[in-house]
Amino acid sequence: MADTNYDVIVLGSGPGGYVAAIRCAQLGLKTAIVERELLGGICLNWGCIPTKALLRSAEILHYAQHAEDYGLKIAGKIEADLEAVVKRSRGVAKQLNQGVTHLMKKNKIVVHMGEGTLTGPTSLTVKGEKGEEKLTAKHVIVATGARARDLPFAPADGERVWTYRHAMTPKEMPKKLLVIGSGAIGIEFASFYNDMGCDVTVVEMLDRVVPVEDKDVSAFLEKSLTKQGMTIMTGAGVEDLKVTDNGVRAKIKDSKGKVSETEFSHCITAIGIVPNTENVGLEKLVEMDRGFIQIDDYGRTKSKGLWAIGDCTPGPWLAHKASHEGVTTAEAIAKELGNKEVHPHPLDRANIPGCTYCHPQIASVGLTEAKAKEAGYEVKAGTFPFIGNGKAIALGEAEGFVKTVFDAKTGELLGAHMVGAEVTEMIQGFVVGKTLETTEAELMQTVFPHPTISESMHESVLASYGRALHI
Incomplete structure (x- = not known):
């Protein structure tokens, strides 16, 4: 025993x-x-x-x-x-x-x-x-x-209505896919199936995709996904979903209040947990x-x-x-239990990065510009586009930008927001900086290796203070 x-x-x-x-x-x-x-x-x-x-x-x-x-x-x-x-x-x-x-x-x-x-x-x-x-x-x-979380009027059946779990082991390739919800899970699957050649429509209840991100990132991503052939409907809702013999029939109310019925082969629900x-x-x-x-x-x-x-x-x-x-x-x-050698530290929620692995990638940490202003900060914010970065151009990945948000009074780094190639690997630089309570002065004094996409992080800090060198 x-x-x-x-x-x-x-x-x-x-x-x-x-x-x-x-x-x-x-x-x-x-x-x-x-x-x-x-x-x-x-x-x-x-x-x-x-x-x-x-x-x-x-x-x-x-x-x-x-x-x-x-x-x-x-x-x-x-x-x-x-x-x-x-x-x-x-x-x-x-x-x-x-x-x-x-x-x-x-x-x-x-x-x-x-x-x-x-x-x-x-x-x-x-x-x-x-x-x-x-x-x-x-x-x-x-x-x-x-x-x-299941849609109350259309629980996932694994055949036509999928959660992420079904979407990961599909029995067949969807021809026309409806994705409900544009958080990280919804957008990642929309990106995957779109790249695989499927006709994808994303419906998001709020007024922009990836709504937890900075609004500049949301706007850039929506433009990019639309260019890749996706249909993006924001401020919209699925009012009803019926499983049919060949797929699903969805009643979608658009941002202007107009309701239309559309047929899809499959639907992924990504509306939370x-x-x-x-x-x-x-x-x-x-x-x-x-x-x-x-x-x-x-x-x-x-x-x-x-x-x-x-x-x-x-x-x-x-x-x-x-x-x-x-x-x-x-x-x-x-x-x-009596261990005197350990000194636990509680989690600082302001320093938790978020990453979304769609194409282009998204990564962020800390406050968006809007949230910083809501919290009463006077802010300095700057953006540096990848088109000004030599490595991004050489890679053929010149789509994207880095945005940084600082407290104008103290120079504290309040948030960083990125969209583009490899940004999920780069965000950790700003996370370490935030954990060490960095200000713009230390970041400006940091030497970034050349040629790397990470140089655009340095440039975005400089841009926040009107000092960008390559734009």
Whole structure:
């Protein structure tokens, strides 16, 4: 009989849960993890990572189709083999799942596969392959994540109406696709299927696409996606969706209030998430707001010994935010258990970057220009276009810009917003700067390597102060 008493049990093994378990183990705590499906959770198996594999295939296809722009000739017709593209994506997911399995073994974390239900703040039962197990711990971390929100009048059926999960392993290539919602998930799938040759329409309820981004980024992206052949409808809503024999029939109300009916072969709903907090035994143990577990800055719930992290807690609902919370909570638990060497730091939400891997990419951190002004700052903002950057031109990727927002009084970097090639890899420079509480002076004094697209980051800082050199 395996031991069932631990220092810490983590419920859920996504990027929040498995990282929390590893940090607990590093701190010498006897740790177990409970997972009902696949180690690595949604992110590794059905989310962040396999979607990037799909988008990479679409990107290579895009370059192959535009080979002549680079002075290259490719003989014969270039076409996508959807089955092979999906197979590659699933292979990437499998490799990472095995990687997490290895990390659990390496860190001597006991894995209990099965459905976990809390019976108290620090006890739970697991129903799995071994029947029912009763586990206890000094502390429990809930990291149960979230799932896609369904349209009330058209729940996903996996045939015609898809969530991201169905869109990742399609049985057939959609001919005419409706994407409802233009947040990161909606836009990434719209970008993928458009590059794969599908006719794509995006419907967004708010007045612009990627509405959490700076309005200049939204405007640039909408123009770019339209140029790529997508139909973008903002300030619009899907009022009804009926599954037919050959697809779906959607009633769409446009921004002027006109309702029209259009036929599509498939529909992806990307209208937000629902936390996985039902049927876990949480009702009497925690406070919830719309299903999200309420926590303090270190992950504590109202029940002693019970903690929560990641997508089942308030947003932003991002994998890297969950991982960071996992480390914070693990260290806070170790401190409570008497470790004097750890000094947990709460998460600073102003320094969490966001990335969207459409074509062109989007990345941002901190306040948009509008939000900075709303917060009462007098701002200095500057933009530098990629067309003024030598490396971007050499790459044939001169579409895009970097925008920075500063406090005019103190020079504090308040936010950075980018759209264009490789910006998801570059944003971290500004994130490090914000974490170190940088001002424009340090950024101006920083030497950026040439030739790189990152030089446009430097130029955008200079532009905020009327000192840009290459525009």
